[in-house]
Amino acid sequence: MSISFASPSMRAAGSDLAMQISPLGLVELADEEFEVHGPRLNRYAQNWAFYLGHHWAYRREAGESQLTFNYVKAFADYINNFSFGRGVQFKSPEMTSHIVPTLLKRVWESDNDKEVLLWQMGQEGGVSGDCFVKVAWEPPWEDSVGAVHEGKIRILPLKAAHVFPEWHPHDPDRLLRLKLKYKFWGTSQEGTRQLYTYTEILTDEWIEEYINDEVLDQRQNPLGVIPVVHIPNIKISGSPWGAADIADITMLNREYNEKATDISDIINYHASPVTVITGAKASNLEKGAKKVWAIPAKDVQVFNLEGGTAAIPAALEYLDRLKRGMHEITGVPETALGQMQPISNTSGVALSIMYQPMMQRYGMKKLTYAIGFKAINYLILKTLFNFVPEALAYDPSSDGIMTDEGQPPILDPADPVTFESIIHWPPPLPVDALIKLQELQVKMGMGLESKRGALAELGAEFPDEKMQEIFEELLQDAKDQGALDLVNARIQQGIFALTGMMPGGADSQVAPPGSNNEDDGAAPQPLAAPPMDFAAMSEQEMNQSMVDLVTKAYGTKLPSRQTSPQQS
Numbered sequence: 316m317s318i319s320f321a322s323p324s325m326r327a328a329g330s331d332l333a334m335q336i337s338p339l340g341l342v343e344l345a346d347e348e349f350e351v352h353g354p355r356l357n358r359y360a361q362n363w364a365f366y367l368g369h370h371w372a373y374r375r376e377a378g379e380s381q382l383t384f385n386y387v388k389a390f391a392d393y394i395n396n397f398s399f400g401r402g403v404q405f406k407s408p409e410m411t412s413h414i415v416p417t418l419l420k421r422v423w424e425s426d427n428d429k430e431v432l433l434w435q436m437g438q439e440g441g442v443s444g445d446c447f448v449k450v451a452w453e454p455p456w457e458d459s460v461g462a463v464h465e466g467k468i469r470i471l472p473l474k475a476a477h478v479f480p481e482w483h484p485h486d487p488d489r490l491l492r493l494k495l496k497y498k499f500w501g502t503s504q505e506g507t508r509q510l511y512t513y514t515e516i517l518t519d520e521w522i523e524e525y526i527n528d529e530v531l532d533q534r535q536n537p538l539g540v541i542p543v544v545h546i547p548n549i550k551i552s553g554s555p556w557g558a559a560d561i562a563d564i565t566m567l568n569r570e571y572n573e574k575a576t577d578i579s580d581i582i583n584y585h586a587s588p589v590t591v592i593t594g595a596k597a598s599n600l601e602k603g604a605k606k607v608w609a610i611p612a613k614d615v616q617v618f619n620l621e622g623g624t625a626a627i628p629a630a631l632e633y634l635d636r637l638k639r640g641m642h643e644i645t646g647v648p649e650t651a652l653g654q655m656q657p658i659s660n661t662s663g664v665a666l667s668i669m670y671q672p673m674m675q676r677y678g679m680k681k682l683t684y685a686i687g688f689k690a691i692n693y694l695i696l697k698t699l700f701n702f703v704p705e706a707l708a709y710d711p712s713s714d715g716i717m718t719d720e721g722q723p724p725i726l727d728p729a730d731p732v733t734f735e736s737i738i739h740w741p742p743p744l745p746v747d748a749l750i751k752l753q754e755l756q757v758k759m760g761m762g763l764e765s766k767r768g769a770l771a772e773l774g775a776e777f778p779d780e781k782m783q784e785i786f787e788e789l790l791q792d793a794k795d796q797g798a799l800d801l802v803n804a805r806i807q808q809g810i811f812a813l814t815g816m817m818p819g820g821a822d823s824q825v826a827p828p829g830s831n832n833e834d835d836g837a838a839p840q841p842l843a844a845p846p847m848d849f850a851a852m853s854e855q856e857m858n859q860s861m862v863d864l865v866t867k868a869y870g871t872k873l874p875s876r877q878t879s880p881q882q883s
Contacts, residue, residue, distance in 0.1 A: 646672030
């Protein structure tokens with residue numbers, strides 16, 4: 316069956332947004348599936364509708380105010396940025412630190428966009444309450460212009476409403492079977508747009524793909540595990556599903572919008588009041604500004620309906636209480652969403668106390684997402700070693716550095732340590748760099764911290780590589796200084812050959828009193844620096860050092876002269 320996938324613009328025109336918001340994603344489910352997953356899908360639909368700004372179940376008449384303050388999206392985005400804005404770093408045990416961190420960095424940052432992935436995962440988890448991530452191998456392929464693209468590992472965040480997992484009845488962390496099902500727009504062989512249903516069933520042994528209930532592919536699972544990781548946003552005891560960050564504020568946001576619309580109606584009625592006329596006809600009265608009405612009948616009454624404005628202060632206070640309640644429930648400080656605040660040099664401790672509710676929510680998310688990241692990295696390494704076995708060997712040209720002789724040059728895929736990873740979360744709150752440096756300097760002076768530990772505290776993702784970079788820079792500085800010393804020595808030698816006297820200066824040494832020069836009655840003469848003892852160096856090292864110094868001092872090619880345009 317040949318299917319041409321539609322472009323993203325055509326998919327958007329085909330109401331993909333409606334598929335994402337719909338409780339069932341326009342996918343037909345069996346009765347038993349709906350009984351299990353129906354409440355979860357309805358919860359996803361409501362949360363995503365509020366996140367995307369669909370807060371009203373009805374539409375008012377044209378010209379009538381219908382205000383929508385989308386605080387749900389503002390709170391969800393802030394929590395997501397607070398949790399993942401500083402990124403996540405991946406490390407490994409010492410035995411595999413020369414290979415595994417480099418591989419993970421390549422997959423997350425080169426083969427995929429790490430920052431975008433973290434945002435998508437945090438967004439899906441914060442809104443839906445559940446985050447599903449699939450790890451897949453993309454084989455090499457050639458595009459339409461003949462460019463060959465190498466194979467790579469793809470990290471794919473899935474829509475939670477499209478995933479239907481089946482866990483072990485007595486172990487909610489053990490995934491037995493997973494079905495991925497969603498609809499998409501494609502072009503049929505006749506050239507017409509058609510809605511297709513894609514279904515993928517994954518187990519530890521088999522992978523089956525269907526399109527409209529027709530078998531597309533059926534193959535063995537090369538990994539032996541289901542390559543999908545489920546991350547509950549906030550763990551709920553006794554349930555495999557997670558809780559969304561916005562679950563408790565959707566109704567408050569709806570009430571806020573309704574009351575704000577009521578206040579808008581009061582203001583509109585006050586600005587354009589209803590005119591009541593008794594004892595006369597409105598058609599006989601001329602409407603408009605600067606008009607004068609002369610009504611001879613004394614029983615005629617004309618007045619505007621007034622009232623309602625007295626309740627506006629109480630209504631505004633009620634709106635402030637609703638908004639403050641949303642801040643208290645989510646833990647987001649009231650000053651975090653752009654409220655004006657005085658500039659102050661707040662210390663790190665005071666900042667942590669002010670953001671303590673937010674830090675508590677951040678801590679709860681770290682518990683579950685750290686486990687999820689470890690599972691994702693396990694699948695990444697397992698997939699990479701399965702399709703690229705040479706990745707098990709150490710590559711000296713990579714960023715990894717062998718710091719211990721006991722580190723193996725080739726990893727053992729049967730060793731569980733090979734697939735272990737350590738998740739490091741940089742602090743989300745801003746840190747005063749100067750105060751941090753002073754603290755580390757004191758610790759290092761007292762012998763309580765190492766240079767590598769200090770680099771890790773300052774946020775260096777690969778301290779060993781940074782130490783190697785510093786060492787190479789110091790080595791290069793030493794060579795530069797040696798080259799300058801060599802040039803200075805040649806210059807002094809030339810001056811001595813021309814004048815017969817060693818040039819004076821701070822660098823020259825004077826013969827100590829009691830030497831042979833003083834006995835002869837002559838003035839003390841400067842002495843040359845003692846020659847360097849090359850006995851401790853091997854002949855090859857000495858020759859290479861001399862070559863490096865001479866090359867650095869005098870270069871390897873003759874200088875060239877550029878002719879100016881006026882001389883030509």
